[in-house]
Amino acid sequence: MRWTLKPKPEPSKIEALQKALQVDSVLATLLLQRGIETYDQAKVFFRPSLDDLHDPYLMKDMDKAVARIEQAMANNENILVYGDYDVDGTTSVALMSKYLETRYNLIHTYIPNRYDEGYGISYKGINFALENDFTLIIALDCGIKSVEKVAFAKEKGIDFIICDHHRPGDEIPNAAAVLDPKREDCNYPYKELCGCGVGFKLIQALAQKEGKTVDDLTQYLDLVATAIGADIVPITGENRVLAYFGLMVINTNPRSGIKAILNQVEKTEFTITDVVFIVAPRINAAGRMKHGNYAVTLLTEDDEGLAAQHASEINNYNEDRRETDKQVTEEALKQIEEQEEQKRFTTVVYHETWHKGVIGIVASRLTETYYRPTLVFTKSGDKLAASARSVKGFDIYNALGACSEHIEQFGGHKYAAGLTLKKENYEAFKQAFEDVVAKTIAKDLLTPEIQADVQIDLNHITPKFYRVLKQFAPFGPNNMAPVFMTENLTDTGYGKCVGADKTHLRLTATQSGANNIVCIGFNMGDKLDLISDKKPFRAVYSIDENEWQGNVSLQLKLKDIKE
Incomplete structure (x- = not known):
């Protein structure tokens, strides 16, 4: 591992932000590294508001997309909501179909089969639309490169509205509307939405036309937050607002399908990391092992009893997926060693x-x-x-x-x-x-890099400091949980390998004049000799809470240690 320390902002900027926010220099540094330089920017960061979301009509073709959907509703056309088989695609289809069904009943969903259709828009999907009299397809999380397929559908009398976030090719498909903030000719202020995020902007535009506001759409944000976490998009700007309020929905009133997944684990409060490691793999497993339709069925089910049944079935697919990926990984590693x-x-x-x-x-x-x-x-x-x-x-x-x-x-x-x-x-x-x-x-x-935000001493780590750090969440790309570096640490003498197979390292670090603090290093058991006999060492780590027998204390989650 190579360690790097992020560049320190200009001292004058640190001082100005410290004064404006009444925080210490470390917190001011962390904020400046995230592009937050003023009181107003800090307010938006620490107190996200749905009012911070952009007007959906700033996105190129949004007016065309809304007009074409309204035309379809007025003319009693059949609408096919089409999406990819991964988390972003299936959550997008669930979001769009559930919203449209509140206003119109000729809605059907379609997820391509991973194995005989592959990724994105397929001729099989277009032929399905043709055979079943669909004249409008809303494609989510796919379509930006489907120039020929969109043209083929148009010849057959089928219009496309594309909601994508992938990079366009040289040619934009000739669809009724193409919503993609990464289009070069799109001036939408935020470029990093996921597919479900683009879908949300479309329902926001449709609702706005009806005189409703984004506050009327919060029930869909659990789907958007799940897609943001799973698709590893930056958690900045609009994504941060959507993830923040989506997590509130997940923790207070999630849809039946997501609730059924969360009920499978023993936990009461969920972070974006939990969404990535608990919810997303199960939703993904449907498309990986069986068919993405199972995920859409789960995410659109209102009945809690049925949702629990679907979640149980999907959990079985996830267990199969784990076995399969373990076996394929072993075979691939062997192949690499041989070649x-x-x-x-x-x-x-x-x-x-x-x-x-x-x-x-x-x-x-x-x-x-x-x-x-x-x-x-x-x-x-x-x-x-x-x-x-x-x-x-x-x-x-x-x-x-x-x-x-x-x-x-x-x-x-x-x-x-x-x-x-x-x-x-x-x-x-x-x-x-x-x-x-x-x-x-x-x-x-x-060579893998660990990038530390800032170097600190242990005495900086207090409950008050951690309370502010927690408000930096939700974490993700471009707003990762802060990583710290500390030098001249020693173990109090009780460091040991822990875990069933003794692969993890647990120790209590101390530094002159500071309180002792427990550290856990997962899969770092082989570094025990670096800290034994009170040898001085340095560490890179993040800070989190450890709950044990009802007591909550701060601990360091080690990323690496060196002499």
Whole structure:
């Protein structure tokens, strides 16, 4: 691990913010690092308000989208709500269909089958619309690159409204409306919405036209917060407001489907991290192991008894997914070990029997192990399909673009993408991808980095300090939980390995003139000798609370320790 310390803001700025907010220099530093420089910006950050959301009509084509939906309702057209099979897609479909059903009854949902249709808009989906007399398809979390498919649908008398957040290609589809804040010709002030977030802006615009406000739509925010957490979009600006109020809904009055998932774990208060690790994997498991329709059914079910049944079924899919991804990861690691006779800048592995539903998770695990841009391929019909994952700081989407002559199609983001190619192009692609990454990646990006926000002493860590830190939540990209670095620590002498297989490290750190504080380092049992015999060490960590037998105390969650 390489440790880096974020640049310290200008002393004059720290001093000015300290004065304005009546906080200490560490908190002022943390805020400035997050782009908060004034009292007013801090107020928006610490006291999110639904009034901070932008007018949805600032998004290009929003007026066209609203007009086309209203036209469909006036003419009794059948509307198909179409979305991808992942968390962002299924929550988007649940949100849009539930809202439209409050105003209109000719609504149907469609999720493509991961295995015979693949990602995004499919000809099979368009033919389904054709056979069942749908004249309007609202596509969510997909469609921005479906130029030919949208044109094909138009020829058949079917209009599309696209609500996407992925990067557009060279051509925008000829749809009735294309909502995507990443369009170059879209001046919407916030560019980082997830697919469900774009869907929410559309229902906000529809409601506004009826004289309603965003306060009338809060019941949908549990879905939006779930998508924001699962899709790993920045938790800044509008996303932060939506996640903040979405978490309030999740903790007070979630929809039956989400409540049924939360009832499966013993916990009373849920954070965005819980959404990412408890709710999202279960929703995803439906599309990975069976069909995304199961997730939509769960998320749109109002009856609590039925929702509990659906959640139980989906939990079983999640258990299957865990088994499968463990097996595929082991096979992939073995394959890498067998083929590594030279230093490589990429990991590219393939087996035709690997389950397509878990290759994204496996790619993430391989990236954690070898820390380099990674692709995991499997057979998909007569083609090969892959999930791509990157390391921090390297744009894998651009790297794939540079290899496009070998690829049939690809799409995604800076750190995660998907692609398909012909089997005969696999070896040529693999070499081209290795060459592109070797030429373009900064070599230090191949060593995992822990970035600490600020260096502090232990005496800085007080209950009052932590109370303010908690208000920095919800955490996520561009607003991660603050990470601190402290030097000249020693263990009080009782440090030990803990856990069933003794893989975790537990110790009590002390520093001259400061209170002792308990530290836990998960999977850091092999570092016990660094702190034994009261050897001085330094640590990077985040601060959290530990509850034990009714007592709550602060503890350090170690990320790494060094001599």
